[in-house]
Amino acid sequence: MPLSYPISLALFQDKFKISMAQFYVNSPRQVDRTAGGSQNSASLGDAVWRGSFSVPPTNQRSVSAQLDALLSVLDRAGSSFLVYDPxxxxxxxxxxxxxxxxxxxxxxxxxxxxxxxxxxxxxxxxxxxxxxxxxxxxxxxxxxxxxxxxxxxxxxxxxxxxxxxxxxxxxxxxxxxxxxxxxxxxxVMKAVLSPDPDYGSHRAAISSGKQFSFVQTLR
Missing domain, CATH: 2.40.30 (Elongation Factor Tu (Ef-tu); domain 3)
Incomplete structure (x- = not known):
């Protein structure tokens, strides 16, 4: 059955372990300094959450392959998923x-x-x-x-x-x-994958080095 978006926790985040996570609010803004030394700050858009996950090495190649497949699906326009701070x-x-x-x-x-x-x-x-x-x-x-x-x-x-x-x-x-x-x-928030996730390396007995970043979407 084709995936529906946003992909649920059960079909994505809850399927794999996370060894390291970042979760933070990103508030794009511009800061200009006047001749008198004042700092003028202006917002450049709505604040959104950003994050990244690193996945621990695994010798379960089927688990690694499932995550690779999901990342490849999410690494395209129009795909989204639900995610929480672990x-x-x-x-x-x-x-x-x-x-x-x-x-x-x-x-x-x-x-x-x-x-x-x-x-x-x-x-x-x-x-x-x-x-x-x-x-x-x-x-x-x-x-x-x-x-x-x-x-x-x-x-x-x-x-x-x-x-x-x-x-x-x-x-x-x-x-x-x-x-x-x-x-x-x-x-949860709804997020989209940042371009070019790292699929890690695959050796005969172990897969390691997977990591990817994401950003909240409000649409």
Missing amino acids: SKCFPAEDPGGSILGGANVTIGSLSGTDARLMSLSGLPASYQLRAGDLLGFSYGSSPTRYALHRLVEDVQASGAGSTSLFEVTPFISPLATSGAAVSLVKP
């Missing part, structure tokens, strides 16, 4: 997500004037989130867009499971809406 699968205070359980977490509110601020509803009572925790949600249709945000500050839910407004990065899309379902466990 080092931050869960909130810092809830390793494994057992406290969160099956809670139906949603966006509680969004600031009408400040794209940095949001609140959450549906958390367990007094649930703690830490600066650096990640959250994700989807918005829009045709295509569905996948937002990924990092908390800038600590926040704790009330006894009723809602939080006050807190700051996240990057900025929240104006298309996001309150009530949208929020994921705190393996929050």
Whole structure:
């Protein structure tokens, strides 16, 4: 059956091990210095996530060949996949997500004037989130867009499971809406592969050196 895009976690990221990962927000901007020494900064576009994965050596040639096939499919125009940060699968205070359980977490509110601020509803009572925790949600249709945000500050839910407004990065899309379902466990973004992934080397008994980079897409 032909692949559909974005390729799911089960069909891509969860099929292979990762030995090293990078995940960071890239904010393209220009900085100019005036004659008086002032630094003038201007944004050159929306901030997006970038990342890269390195894959450990393996003597399972079939596993290596499967990844090669997937990379070759993704290394062409129009292909995309879902991806999460393997080092931050869960909130810092809830390793494994057992406290969160099956809670139906949603966006509680969004600031009408400040794209940095949001609140959450549906958390367990007094649930703690830490600066650096990640959250994700989807918005829009045709295509569905996948937002990924990092908390800038600590926040704790009330006894009723809602939080006050807190700051996240990057900025929240104006298309996001309150009530949208929020994921705190393996929050994903939609990404495209950067050109020329490294397929590594293949010897008789082992394959090694695979690594590739990717960038978030908001379309």
